[in-house]
Amino acid sequence: MMAQIFFGELSSEEVDKISSQEALILIPIGSIEQHGHHLPLATDSIISQEVTRLIAERINNEFPVLVFPQIPFGKSTEHASKPGTISLETEVLTNLLRNICKNLVKNGFKKIVFINGHGGNTNLLNTMLREIREETGAFITSIYLYSETFLKETLDRFKLEELDVFHACTLETSFMMTLKPELVHMEKASKEKPHKFTEESGYKYLKLTGSKGIEFSWLIDDVSDSGVIGDPTKATAELGQEVLESLVEKICEVLREIKKV
Template sequence: MNFKPIPNKFEYLNWQEIESIAKDKRSTVIWPFGAVEQHGPHLPLATDSIFVDEIISEVFKLFSSDIPLKKLPTQYIGFSPEHKGFAGTISLSSNLITSMIKEVGGQLSEMGFKRLILINGHGGQISLLNTAARELRSFAPGIAVFPCFLWSGVNGLSELLTKTEMEDGLHASLAETSLMLALKPELVGDERPNEVIKGQIPEGWSLEGNAPTAWLTDDFSKSGVIGDSRGANESLGKNLKELLINHWFKLIMNLMQSDWPNNS
């Protein structure tokens, strides 16, 4: 039986191929980050990891196989202390994740790779990956680092989602439930919790945003959901999937058509 490797998976290539790719002035590695954490009674623990892995895998299908862009295996376990009040959540320390990014990024730089894109599917580790990216740049100045969040900057989300979801749907609510129904419906349970936070937050403050708080999920939620998952449907999920794929394809293509930033 002949084994045909998937050309854009870093780990399926041989060392000569990696050596050759890394010499390209546009050589770029994508490293998806997710989490293994509770997502209510209706979504799997790996929700964030599944999302980033599936979306980026679909994006890669739109690129030609000879592009100097490769994907590392998705890092499934992340930084999720806010969800440790619920069984199943596994969280690594911030120091460990930062060290891991520095170690891997530093070695990619030594190989000759010019850029590393950290695409993160878990909102609870956005600031951590931003900090880790900065530390990696200081540790290995020759590699450009882009810490990105899967859902950030995606034009059209507000047209697809309700105002309540945009403002209060922080975890396992309408958007995430719908997207999972489109990607892996067999993993979605029947319950549709509604735990929208109302009247508990002083004006001008928020769970996330300009004046956030270091919240824990069980501060506000008994089910693990923060938001309203009622009304989730596969059709909305398919639209979200298409929106995310198109957004990331265009963004990454724009980068791959340049050698920005040139750190040499």
């Protein structure tokens, strides 16, 4: 029988036993926000939950890991103008995550890993990591699914441009076609290139794809009418499956390093 990997499905006694084996806690975090006309609001949450499950299933025979109940909401200020977006305020989200971590530490867990499916959560998570460590002694890591570390190879291999892979884009749509095809409405998918904040539109530093050390407050209405940034029409379930496989493997490598710390 496969070891139980979901925190919430264990009994009090079982959790106690696993915490004493120095299990890593994996916390999927996503968002509820507009994802164009063709993807559901919970896209980031669905992807982070499923990726976390796959990682846990793969690595659990090496050392114990537990998938904590997902944080479905995130920081989605950039999409707040579109219907359906539910964005938590910085203080609320920070306090929520901090409280969860403190409770976990009280229960004996010393390593906590956030598996983050939404770019808007990244800065907030990064700010919190050290604060929580200093406060509790726990080692906290945040892993962003679409970080350059994981994405570079995919872009090269599938000949995708940086702007094909941004929001409700080729990659997110492909992941959803693999994980929850019944929620993808390809007949409503359309490509949208950002109107602003690209080299083509005359911006050298204020770029959506980022300039190291320069952050600016872009909002979805600056750059997109449909809510899409990128090209979902290139998405396929095969691409989703292949990238998912390498992503899961790479994140397992990261977890092995965290285990070593």
